[in-house]
Amino acid sequence: MVYQETFIAMDTTIMMTVVSDAAERTIDRSVRRAARCFYQIEQVCSRFDTDSELMRASRRTGVPVRVSPILYHAMKFAVEAAAETGGALDPTIGRKMELRGFRRNYLSGKPVCSAFAENAGVTFRDLVLNDEKMEMTLKKPMVLDLNAVAKGLAVDQAAKILRNAGFLHFMINAGGDIYAAGQNERHESWTIGIRDPLDPEKLAGTVRLSDAAICTSGHYERPSPVMPGESHLLDPRSGRSPGMIVSCSVIAPFAMLADAFSTAALVMGPETGIEKLEYMCLDGLMIGCTSRRLFTKNFKEHTLWNEQRQASSAGAGIVTARKQGKGGRQQRVRRSSR
Amino acid sequence: MNRISPKWMALCTAAIGLTYAAGYVVTDTEAASRASSGQVTQTPVQSNQPDYGYVDDQGGTRPSDGSESQDDRTTGADQAQQGYKDGSYTGEGVNRIGSVSVKVRIESGKIAEVRIVDCTTSYPESLIEQLPEQVVALQSPDVDNVTGATESTDDFRSAVLDALNKAMA
Numbered sequence: 312m313v314y315q316e317t318f319i320a321m322d323t324t325i326m327m328t329v330v331s332d333a334a335e336r337t338i339d340r341s342v343r344r345a346a347r348c349f350y351q352i353e354q355v356c357s358r359f360d361t362d363s364e365l366m367r368a369s370r371r372t373g374v375p376v377r378v379s380p381i382l383y384h385a386m387k388f389a390v391e392a393a394a395e396t397g398g399a400l401d402p403t404i405g406r407k408m409e410l411r412g413f414r415r416n417y418l419s420g421k422p423v424c425s426a427f428a429e430n431a432g433v434t435f436r437d438l439v440l441n442d443e444k445m446e447m448t449l450k451k452p453m454v455l456d457l458n459a460v461a462k463g464l465a466v467d468q469a470a471k472i473l474r475n476a477g478f479l480h481f482m483i484n485a486g487g488d489i490y491a492a493g494q495n496e497r498h499e500s501w502t503i504g505i506r507d508p509l510d511p512e513k514l515a516g517t518v519r520l521s522d523a524a525i526c527t528s529g530h531y532e533r534p535s536p537v538m539p540g541e542s543h544l545l546d547p548r549s550g551r552s553p554g555m556i557v558s559c560s561v562i563a564p565f566a567m568l569a570d571a572f573s574t575a576a577l578v579m580g581p582e583t584g585i586e587k588l589e590y591m592c593l594d595g596l597m598i599g600c601t602s603r604r605l606f607t608k609n610f611k612e613h614t615l616w617n618e619q620r621q622a623s624s625a626g627a628g629i630v631t632a633r634k635q636g637k638g639g640r641q642q643r644v645r646r647s648s649r
Numbered sequence: 650m651n652r653i654s655p656k657w658m659a660l661c662t663a664a665i666g667l668t669y670a671a672g673y674v675v676t677d678t679e680a681a682s683r684a685s686s687g688q689v690t691q692t693p694v695q696s697n698q699p700d701y702g703y704v705d706d707q708g709g710t711r712p713s714d715g716s717e718s719q720d721d722r723t724t725g726a727d728q729a730q731q732g733y734k735d736g737s738y739t740g741e742g743v744n745r746i747g748s749v750s751v752k753v754r755i756e757s758g759k760i761a762e763v764r765i766v767d768c769t770t771s772y773p774e775s776l777i778e779q780l781p782e783q784v785v786a787l788q789s790p791d792v793d794n795v796t797g798a799t800e801s802t803d804d805f806r807s808a809v810l811d812a813l814n815k816a817m818a
Contacts, residue, residue, distance in 0.1 A: 384664035
């Protein structure tokens with residue numbers, strides 16, 4: 312049977328789908344245990360809660376601060392990703408994000424303001440990590456930000472819990488950060504649609520995944536409430552939103568890797584971004600503002616990429632679209648009008 | 650799928666493997682008890698160096714800079730994360746796509762679960778769950794799920810806040 316449950320955490324919806332013959336109660340228990348990862352990581356890593364461990368650590372400059380293993384390893388990963396991408400991803404951009412208007416707690420609507428932190432000139436190089444003691448030292452006043460890592464990490468942890476509980480076939484979708492394990496109820500690899508960033512009603516195409524994660528970063532969903540034309544995606548080096556690429560999807564064995572590098576590659580831009588993904592042995596797809604598509608060299612082969620062209624029907628109802636490629640089989644797409 | 654380098658494999662597995670690591674659970678519990686009881690407990694991040702903020706009556710530290718003190722004092726954390734009574738609370742909300750019911754569980758004064766239990770709308774439930782922001786969605790018998798940039802939870806906020814209000818009472 313197919314079991315499905317939806318949660319809200321980290322300002323997004325988290326849908327867990329499990330394909331299993333186990334008793335519903337057994338599945339329910341494991342799914343809800345897996346869902347806890349999102350709340351635990353949110354409590355530790357939230358930039359929108361002054362009492363989170365991340366924010367408490369942010370307020371301590373110039374001294375080594377011992378942090379919990381979860382915060383330490385998440386930060387370690389973020390700093391390594393920052394070094395790998397020349398700062399295209401940077402866990403010290405918290406204050407910049409606050410000033411761009413991304414500072415409201417999604418539940419209470421109340422803003423956070425870390426006036427103690429510097430805005431300009433802070434980079435991941437001002438954050439020193441000590442593996443042995445699990446300590447972080449902030450060399451300048453800064454606000455840490457793990458928003459490009461935390462959700463992916465939670466997806467991976469939740470997947471691990473489900474797998475340890477004996478489930479082989481499941482999917483976790485945290486607002487588009489997806490981990491797909493095993494097969495769907497039709498005993499096929501999971502089919503994941505990648506939304507067309509230029510027309511959210513359409514898919515750019517589909518990929519087939521099994522035991523892999525896919526994450527998409529795009530700067531079309533969350534515009535800055537205070538800076539026209541800017542979004543939640545920020546090039547930490549220029550202080551601006553990246554322009555040429557509007558969405559980047561990355562497939563990886565871990566959601567945290569896909570999450571971090573989809574953001575980083577989008578910031579790095581088309582050529583450098585694709586190069587970096589290939590260097591990292593990750594498959595990725597970038598879609599530019601003119602609908603130009605850039606793939607890593609093995610993307611189509613590895614994912615059985617299926618480009619979709621749908622008739623753009625303004626009305627509701629059934630739209631029939633012909634799939635590209637071999638077989639040319641007809642596909643039914645159900646649509647609803649707004 | 651390609652094979653990623655051992656270095657990145659190690660970085661990921663180190664982070665993922667920690668769900669029930671003792672250190673993390675202790676931190677979580679201490680933070681929670683600190684938040685609910687007002688006691689200042691020794692947590693890893695609170696080493697013996699002075700903090701840059703001040704200690705408020707809840708035992709929580711806040712930024713000390715006064716330039717935007719209005720904001721400093723009304724951070725979301727205080728209302729959203731603290732002072733809830735443990736238990737399960739149901740919240741109802743109406744939004745532009747219909748009505749939504751959620752169940753919120755509070756443990757140690759913190760949100761431990763927010764589950765969507767009902768979506769009474771004019772659209773199929775599965776569709777709304779996937780794409781709260783994009784009601785005109787892509788549903789196809791051949792597509793299991795859709796990845797796109799993060800959607801927000803605007804359509805569910807009123808229901809969650811309704812439940813949290815009950816938890817405050």
